[in-house]
Amino acid sequence: MEGLGNTEVQTGRFGGFLRLLALAAGWVLMALMVYTVADVVLRYGFNRPFRGSLEVTEFAMSAIVFLGIAYCGWLGGHVAVDIFERPLDDPRLRFVPVLLTFISAVLFAAIAWLAAVDALTSTHRISNMMRWPHWPFQLTVAFGSAMYAIVLLIQTARMFPGKTEDHPAS
Numbered sequence: 001m002e003g004l005g006n007t008e009v010q011t012g013r014f015g016g017f018l019r020l021l022a023l024a025a026g027w028v029l030m031a032l033m034v035y036t037v038a039d040v041v042l043r044y045g046f047n048r049p050f051r052g053s054l055e056v057t058e059f060a061m062s063a064i065v066f067l068g069i070a071y072c073g074w075l076g077g078h079v080a081v082d083i084f085e086r087p088l089d090d091p092r093l094r095f096v097p098v099l100l101t102f103i104s105a106v107l108f109a110a111i112a113w114l115a116a117v118d119a120l121t122s123t124h125r126i127s128n129m130m131r132w133p134h135w136p137f138q139l140t141v142a143f144g145s146a147m148y149a150i151v152l153l154i155q156t157a158r159m160f161p162g163k164t165e166d167h168p169a170s
Helices: 013-046 053-074 095-121 135-158
Strands: none
Touching: 013 053, 013 135, 053 135, 095 135
């Protein structure tokens, strides 16, 4: 899949919003790094680790991944395997990348929907050690998945003939 490479598209409102989400993911990652270092120092230096470190890490990872996934896709930064690139050069098969991108959008929309439904129907679930509710993190997964589904739909629309843009984002 190709990114939305031109600078005007990247700096538009939607791209800027996705960038803010990715920056938030970066801040969560930085906080998690500080938390992990402090936990290791307390664990091995004073035999007093933080309670629930694994839960904190798991919840933080959901935010890190799903707040950054859409911006990475927006810039064309996801890993692409080009095994079938040469066979797909056949003009009769030009629809395959479009179809695959659209299917990916539908799958991420389904992930968003199911995560949101699960979050809203199970608000009583809490983590074992920290006693944190699961629903805010599930809604983060739902929101990030929905944003990535939108990115994939935009990419699908841009793959149709007659659409002009500068490819790819580097």
